[in-house]
Amino acid sequence: VVRTSESRPTYHHGDLARALREEALRLIQEAGPDAVSLRELARRIGVNHAAVYRHYEDKLALLAAVAEDGWTKLVETMRASLAEEAAKSALPTDRLVRLLTSYVRFALAHPAHYRVMMGPRLNETGRFPSLEDPIEKGVTLLLTEIKAARAGGNLTEDRARDWALRVWMFAHGYVTLVLGRRVQVKPSRWEEYFQTLLLPMLGGR
Amino acid sequence: VVRTSESRPTYHHGDLARALREEALRLIQEAGPDAVSLRELARRIGVNHAAVYRHYEDKLALLAAVAEDGWTKLVETMRASLAEEAAKSALPTDRLVRLLTSYVRFALAHPAHYRVMMGPRLNETGRFPSLEDPIEKGVTLLLTEIKAARAGGNLTEDRARDWALRVWMFAHGYVTLVLGRRVQVKPSRWEEYFQTLLLPMLGGR
DNA sequence: ACCTGAACACCGTTCAAGT
């Protein structure tokens, strides 16, 4: 019953679930996560607001799906940063710095999306285990680069995981404080400053 | 027109602004920041919901006031941690660790309140400059201890501030990842683990 | 000065009913 002409189909949207996620993301980027309402989404897509519930259990479940899309995209971006020509031939520590910088770049470029991804209502409840999947992949990327960068330390698996968490915590803290304007840093200089703060951490043991 | 008997005064609450902040905090601790509604607060206090607007410009302004109370309390707690007997005679690095641990302890003990304090809607807009006041005091505490702990490095003011931000970012990241259950750590062991992660950062230079 | 009552324009969620 999908219609291809310009007339609005009254039945069968095609892929409403996807349309909802995409429209939600657009609204999040435009006006922040609080601006998302199911009724507004439905209005924009041209569908009855109750139709949402055929595809997502409730509003939070839709946001969780948007968050999952975000994590997947972020991990792809991180992977791509390691696949660049300049990264391939770089020293291990430099590769690690590039990886973390790509994480922060994504978060600063898509602050509202990142906020949803880190949203406590999604993560604290344990209701959305599928979120863990792309995240664990990101941690694995980190682990690999950390083992290479700190090979001199002869890291056990546990110590390597400690380092992965430590740098992740720091990167997230950096994002939070920069976005919250707790740190005054010119938009053009955040990368330089991030690396200034990061490098002395990696040097220690 | 304030009445002291058990009969409910219908006019003049006494200190409605304070009552609103306290009730909001209670609701936040019980059911999370999203559970706060002005109408529910008014209901609990026994006042018309429109009365809120005599004291706060809107809902966000009330939350900002609750956040400010939180920052003030947190900085008091941090100050107290340095005033303990054990801290007075401790080595500078130990004092710094104690200070940061007290920060994390507050955040993990009052996660919902901490979330409000860090809420992006308060911090990104610049609408509530009074929030910066207690926060800046906290940063000053950090700065003093960092200068003492890393005196060997002969820190300039700028480098000391870098270190203060770095450890703050890390502490905030630790809180976020622990609360988001991204890090599996037993409630009784978070302190030990925090310090395990923190100390190698402080050693480097 | 401080609070009330009513009104306005929204929400999320549910459910019988339609195609």
Place this chain on the structure above:
DNA sequence: ACCTGAACACCGTTCAAGT
């Protein structure tokens, strides 16, 4: 299988009116 329309129980905010 997928969507609609109406209903329910809420919201935040505004404003004339009360004491």
